[in-house]
Amino acid sequence: DGGITQSPKYLFRKEGQNVTLSCEQNLNHDAMYWYRQDPGQGLRLIYYSQIVNDFQKGDIAEGYSVSREKKESFPLTVTSAQKNPTAFYLCASSPRTGESNYGYTFGSGTRLTVV
Amino acid sequence: GQSLEQPSEVTAVEGAIVQINCTYQTSGFYGLSWYQQHDGGAPTFLSYNALDGLEETGRFSSFLSRSDSYGYLLLQELQMKDSASYFCAVLSRSNDYKLSFGAGTTVTVRA
Numbered sequence: 001d002g003g004i005t006q007s008p009k010y011l012f013r014k015e016g017q018n019v020t021l022s023c024e025q026n027l028n029h030d031a032m033y034w035y036r037q038d039p040g041q042g043l044r045l046i047y048y049s050q051i052v053n054d055f056q057k058g059d060i061a062e063g064y065s066v067s068r069e070k071k072e073s074f075p076l077t078v079t080s081a082q083k084n085p086t087a088f089y090l091c092a093s094s095p096r097t098g099e100s101n102y103g104y105t106f107g108s109g110t111r112l113t114v115v
Numbered sequence: 116g117q118s119l120e121q122p123s124e125v126t127a128v129e130g131a132i133v134q135i136n137c138t139y140q141t142s143g144f145y146g147l148s149w150y151q152q153h154d155g156g157a158p159t160f161l162s163y164n165a166l167d168g169l170e171e172t173g174r175f176s177s178f179l180s181r182s183d184s185y186g187y188l189l190l191q192e193l194q195m196k197d198s199a200s201y202f203c204a205v206l207s208r209s210n211d212y213k214l215s216f217g218a219g220t221t222v223t224v225r226a
Contacts, residue, residue, distance in 0.1 A: 103160025
């Protein structure tokens with residue numbers, strides 16, 4: 001079955017550490033996205049990519065970095081520069097940006113906690 | 116930028132009907148989507164409206180009025196499993212055709 005796999009499900013980070021969240025899709029989608037969700041709030045866009053080897057900043061990119069070396073993979077690194085990283089991180093994909101008839105497909109998320 | 120407003124919470128009993136309203140402000144509006152998210156889970160796509168009118172999919176319907184910058188999600192014959200958060204999301208040319216999400220409405224279904 002096609003879908004998006006995020007790992008790990010839970011992640012604990014010490015102060016000053018960089019951590020990388022994995023996102024893999026086998027839907028053959030061109031576009032991929034990373035969102036952050038805080039308790040009781042909506043989804044805020046961190047980064048998105050419309051094509052391999054290209055990505056753009058979203059609304060809250062500071063303290064985060066991404067890469068898109070393969071169509072299937074869009075890992076997110078939370079750097080030590082992100083001062084408040086504790087949140088639920090969701091990866092999503094769509095055939096391409098602007099094609100919303102069938103919606104975005106989301107992964108199950110990674111819950112990151114700073115300890 | 117984009118802004119979306121939807122109620123934060125709605126409570127209803129099983130079998131009832133719930134309407135979740137969403138008003139939006141954006142330039143270059145393209146369409147309005149709705150997503151459902153159970154606690155701690157992945158959001159799942161419910162519906163998409165690009166044109167005015169009502170779209171019906173089983174117990175859920177979604178409505179759009181482009182002239183009023185307004186839409187709603189209608190949940191009929193509520194079931195306990197419908198307890199979840201519901202997000203409206205706007206697709207616009209001004210945002211490079213990416214979705215911008217509202218803060219979500221938590222629907223609680225009581226027996």
